[in-house]
Amino acid sequence: MKRKLLVWFIIFLVVFVLAVYIDYTAITASSKPLETLNKFESYIVPRFGLDIKGGVRFVLEAVDTPEVKVTSEAMQTAISVIQKRVNALGISEAIVVQEKGANWKRIDVELPGWKDPQKAKELIGQTALLQFKTEDGKVVLTGAHIKNATLEFSKDPATLGQPVIAFQLDSEGAKIFADVTQQNIGKTISIYLDDKLLMAPTVKSAITDGQGIIEGKFTKEEAANYAALLRSGALPVKLNFIQEEVVGPSLGSYTIRMAIIGAIVAFLLVAIYMIIFYGYLGILSALSLIFYVSLELAVLFLLHATLSLPAIGGAILSLGMAVDINVIVFERMKEELKLGKTLKSIINAGFANALRTVIDSNLTVLVGAAILFYFGTTIIKGFAVTTSIGILSGFVSGVFVTRLLVELFLPQSSVKKPWMWGI
Template sequence: MKNYPLWKATLVILVISLAIIFSLPSLLYKENSNNWFFDNKINLGLDLQGGSYLLLEVQTEVLMQEELNNISDSIQLIARGLQTNIINIISEEDEIQLRFSNNDKLEEIREKFKNNYRNVNVTINNNTMKIVINEIFKKNIKESAIKQSLEIVRKRIDESGTKEPLIQRSGKKRILLQLPGIKDPERIKELLGTTAKLTFHMVDDEDTISLKANRAPFGKIIVADFYNPEIKYLVEKKSRVGGENLVDAKASFDPQEGHAVSFRFDTTGAQKFGKATSENVGKRFAVILDGVVITAPVINTAITGGSGIITGNFTSQEAADLSVLLRAGALPAPLSIIEERSVGPGLGADSIASGKIAAIIGMICVCIFMILIYGVFGLLANLSLLANLFIIVSLLGTIGATLTLPGIAGIVLTIGIAVDANVLVFERIKEEANKTTSALEAVKNGFDKALSTILDANITTLIAALLLFVFGSGPIKGFSITLSLGVLASMFTAIMFTNFLIYLWFNFSNKKEINL
């Protein structure tokens, strides 16, 4: 093309062609497609396609009680090693009192205990030791539990196959979930409501007296059976190996027991598991999940390969869900659902229809205005505006963005501001046309002189959009993404595509002067 660089023309044609091609999946929106091309489409958010909204709360009170129990166990082990008897233990909200038979070795017990627990206050009064958890200790435990719960919830939701969920922290100890397309969240609630703390303990079948009396001796606990709570097991309190050593778990099928879950340990877990089974051949090994025994098989031979299988009258879905939970890891504390809402697809359909109408009306008004004011140049600006929309849609689809109502607002806003750059260019061309006799020279000077103003205006908008993305959350981020992509697309179409169209029009029309 005369007076226009070949590389610019090639770049413009290539970008616009790719934009049209990659916007087709989102515009056609073919559901449940196995084609990689149609999978690159815009995902609709909760407010557009419906779904479920859940607000979870981490039960940190349970966590503090567990920590007090751990402190009590630690003191008992130290006292036992120093041959000092504990007469009484009283546990309250954030403190624990232990009364000893004498105070001969209380200072030594305190020193050994403080080596492991630094952020606690320990006082001694005669033969009584009082341990108080301070605010720093509690804050660290709670903060760690919230962060860990957030990551585990994210893993569980991702493993369940939910597309484009929104998972974020809300307040001090709450987690917000938005699950687009999930009309029945019962399975998700079951996945999130299970702590999934898996441990392996040796069963004590010899001490039947303690089991019948329902009183566990030191170092042992009594645990009920999952399927029949009346059946009790006396097991070692300290687990031989835990779920933290699992590296994989998946649903499988055992010819004799039916649906099961096969698991595999890491190197450390495999060594612990191998040692436990080697030393206890002929004894029972209890698999405890969330405080109940799901199976307690007899160890027939040492298992040194680091893998095994859990059976327990599972259905196919239960085995699949348990494998998801074990892969994601155990929650540090239980989660409770404090708010649940369902959004129907009807509201989303109305929103999409309203968004389309707003976009169409906005485009028509802008197009009419541009043609009335700038004539042929206005028509070329309208073509640039259409290309701008194709670029935005193709970019959103390529990155797999989730479109929400604020996102639609960002696109509609982009339509209004997309012609700003064209208006600046056309006004500059009009000024240059009065100074020079050459139309093409006026066009070139107009674009060159308007460039700095266009960049300044759009960069300030991009900075604002970036701040919204960094400090905003959820829908605000969606708005900032569509606004940013719209600004970048409008800069390209105004500086490159409109310029290309004007030179193309001059080459085909053989016009010698500009009418603006």
Template sequence: MLQFELWKKVLIWSVCAVGLWLALPNAFYTRVEQHNDAVAAIEVQGQTDALGAEAAQWPNWMPSALVNLGLDLRGGAHLLAEVKVTDVYESRMQAMWPEIRDRLRPERATIGTVRLQPSDPQEIRVKISQPDGMVRALEVVRELARPIQTLTGVGATDIEVRGEGDVLIVTLSEAERLASDDRTVRQSLEIIRRRIDEVGTREPTIQRQGKDRILIQVPGIGSASELKRIIGTTAQLTFQPVVGRGSDANANPGVGNMIVPSLDEPGAYYTLESAPVVTGEELVDAQPAFDQNGRPAVNFRFNTSGARKFGDYTLENIGSPFAIVLDDEVISAPVIQSHIPGGSGIITGNFTVEESTNLAVLLRAGALPAGLEFLEERTIGPELGQDSIEAGKIATIVAFAAVLIFMALSYGLFGLFANVALILNIGLIFGLLSLIGATLTLPGIAGIVLTVGMAVDANVLVFERIREELKTSRGPARAIELGYEKALSAILDANITTFITAVILFAMGSGPVRGFAITLGLGIMTSVFTAIYVTRLIIVTWYDRRRPKTIEV
């Protein structure tokens, strides 16, 4: 037990050295952070003297990964948003009407003429002139139903079709509504993440909470209102046929049409067909640009499907106006001059350079499928974050010093050995946090403070066991050997159960709870390693050199 092969000694000290090497950048946090920012900026915009000077603050051959500071330590913005999942039902119904109309037209001999009726936004009501053909109409429309591809929707279809007299009614099924709600929140989550990533913020926390809410925490951003500007726009881009133009917002647009205000012309309103020809979902790229007059604009490009629909429509409607609608406002309504077969075009308007850049970012990230209602917003200033860091430092130093003093007074030389292992343990924790790119929060600091107390638990068990073995008149070597041998099971049992708790906290919790679970879990692994291997190796090395006849623990 007291013999360590050379390769084991080399491996143990190598692990400790690598851990401290990875943790080293955190001792020079500001300098390394500026270096990392400069390197990232050079990759995007090229080398400049200022960026080169900042990049030179830290050697390129040294590790530069840092422990990311969370919202409560760096300051930033916190939002809790509710996704308006019912918005999707209306858009689904609007998109389905042209398909229903095209399916029913060939059946005119049986069902007569087809007219869209005013109805609730979450359903479609279609009147047929020959009520006797309702059975056939129901059969045709039910052919449009698709099976739901979820476990909860097995055997169900996405729409329900029924007839009332001469009116055919189409609604989404309950199973489809549940599946749609889940898809909408997941899609909103991913799009919000993409939009925030485009801006280049550090380590945002974007998590689903409950059925239809999303928690958004972004460290380092100026305010909650700034964060809302980044993610709060739905960026629903559509290309819709123009029926007419006027100045009355309350005019009757007619069935199947809608009235939309003009963004550039106050007081002007466009009557558009509700069903878009192409939507922003079929965009594959959008980039800020300038039009032929040198004004800021946005170039866009459709995928194959969107390009085909866009090309066919422009070919058939040369000379007609075509509205580009963003978030229920007409930003441009150019007249189609010629066939546009390539699936690309340009959006012009009274944009500033910043507005065109932001619009391109939003369009590239994709449209939010539904609106967001912000239930909670909070801005944490950098000063408050710095106060939290200082409080965390004080708590850690006090706990660290108290443990070091206690171990030295209680166990003498062996206590000093345990203190060396404890210092290495803290270094290994920060090395692992840097390696995996973890975010340190205030509860995470609490996890480290708790680890400081728990880290000596294993050494206390071993040392107490060695004391008991010495009382039975065993020699020092045998007492040390039995101390480690008999304490091992208790050490593993205690730490495994705590580690399971940390895993459950990480799996079931969110935000600060996860931060605590990560530092606690990593602390358990490093403390077991330092207690079982590092401390024992130090004791064995000391014993081999001194060969004392008696020892005091």
């Protein structure tokens, strides 16, 4: 029996060391420039929410128009388009999610670390409907066939060095463009973006390779933004900005400092409480909680969970739930001790009889967290995720790790020493 316990103890130590290594690497990586991180550090570096890192948050709402009605399919397409546009901004931690329930027509966009809300609004909210029109106003091609669009610089001697947009069409678009240019040689084909005329060149010959250049006296930044819009595609529905929130990084640094202090104080208070009320058992519980904290952080880093202030609050809340498991088990063990049973019987009865209550209480919290995750906004989702991970980590810590420590390190003589049980 002891040999089996030692094997489990070695497994516990290996998991604990790995968790501590992940935690240490992730925390140290958060203070390094992104370009200096190795592959593993880049994978686990903490992601911070707006209230910690600072940045911009928008809420957009889709509205019906005479031409287009808002549908669930259109909302999914809009989210995909916005995600591509956000990626074009170079923000790796951006969040784009659709709200649930009565607000299903709303999209939450969070851009941690972004400092220019106006530029973000222009890129995210622009419809970006590209149209090629013949002289009679007929639309012969749209941006739906754009395969790629990039910023380039003109090689034409008349406009040498001017920023232009180079585009490439998909196979269907290339065929359409070839036919249209063949039929309009000597005529103009106007190019519009959201009904704004960009250029109206005269077709000199058929263009069959599906590639072209859009000129419009752009600045370099304008051409790059237009190219990003064309790559991401046009929004299928009209979106209105109904909320905008800017969070400064100074507020973020203050909140993270206070959150860290709060987490440390919470852990110390819980550990002191357990030692006062359960003596030696409380010390073993505190060791189990150290494992719980390291495991929870490691899982959060590996899952790329966004650490906002409510999310950290959820992690601290789950600390109380984790120690609650020990309280239930230890109280049951104290009852068995008063009945004069052997140490083995006390441990078996304590954990076995308390297990159902522990499972019921944890399952109830997990169901509530799942509902919050499904219906909540991004901030509420972060709270639900960290709470759920904390509950699961706490269950492993409170049920398995605490029992392992109790069976290995609680001496037989303790049944005659009530102070070791907090009695």
